Amino acid sequence: MTESESATVDLEIIVQGAQEGKKLELRLWLRMLSTTKLVSQEIRRRLRNEFGATLPQFDLMAQLYRERDGLRLGELSKRTMVTNGNVTGLVERLETDGLVLRVTPDGDRRVTVAKLTEKGMVLFGAMATAHEGWLRDMMADVDPAIVTELWQDIGAVKSSVSNHLSGSDFD
Amino acid sequence: MTESESATVDLEIIVQGAQEGKKLELRLWLRMLSTTKLVSQEIRRRLRNEFGATLPQFDLMAQLYRERDGLRLGELSKRTMVTNGNVTGLVERLETDGLVLRVTPDGDRRVTVAKLTEKGMVLFGAMATAHEGWLRDMMADVDPAIVTELWQDIGAVKSSVSNHLSGSDFD
DNA sequence: GCCAAACCTTTGACATTTCAAATATCGTTC
DNA sequence: GAACGATATTTGAAATGTCAAAGGTTTGGC
16 A cells, blocks of 8 residues: 555645655656566566576677677677676677677777677577567556557656766766 | 767667567567666766765665664565575675664564664765755656656556566466 | 474575776877 | 877676575474
């Protein structure tokens, strides 16, 4: 009986105005965070049980799956939002499992390009199909119109956040 | 420095590419995930720079701050969505820093209760104030009405997900 | 009272995560 | 063509994360 009374909250906002509104962003953030954790844990559990893979591995392979020619590790780092050093270890383990291949192009020896192997493509194909189904199942009770609306509005949040980051944007 | 203005990480576009056949739920999930990562990284960076604390430590202390009598480790684990073994280490490090105290009650020697110290309460108070401000700033461009709407709709998502978990409750 | 089941926490093996420092290579400049 | 700054990746230390197994401690049935 903790958070089923959103009507009460709305009333408070209307009545008290800016007072209560100050904590709106905090409450949204906490709810986003807990929901994301919940979904992540469920996906992690299923990836592990059904495919013996981890979520970061899945994310990384997803990037390589759409770029059949492979990606440089730095590019992988940006796309997965994972640090460089982390990508190194992830690719290393995936290579050990025969899912990914590392190549250094002739043109630039600083670069390492990671590519999915045939085995990696087959495995990821199966995981991706399952993954999409899991999400549909988990969100089955949400009105599709709401899903679309959420997608748009969260885009607005992301945009606002991107414009207010502290790191490296004051010239 | 060709990227001084494009430092914005728009994972979405890169990841999604042409978003043809992608299901709605999958797209929402990818956007939620990338947005949450973005905010988390920003909060992590600021906690580190301004308070020398980590995000998991902040989360754990937040729970103890609201329960001045302390919480059992299992309860902390549930509330922070962190595994038991992980809580053990987190509390251990916080105790080393003098922010948290561990007590075993007389009634049940299986139990360990963690409590914020005076030092811990002072530190958390400062962090919480800053934390709330950071979120307000980051979401400053989002219409408050949208924030409220998002809070409600994400609640619906969370509720749906909770009802479709494989792990523990189908009955 | 005893024993088995249930409960709470810790431990151990690994994987992931960040940051900073180190390495290696490339391009340009002089 | 040697040196310097920029670029790309790796490494290392410390923290966080999962899971499964192992420790102690109750608790309940007999």
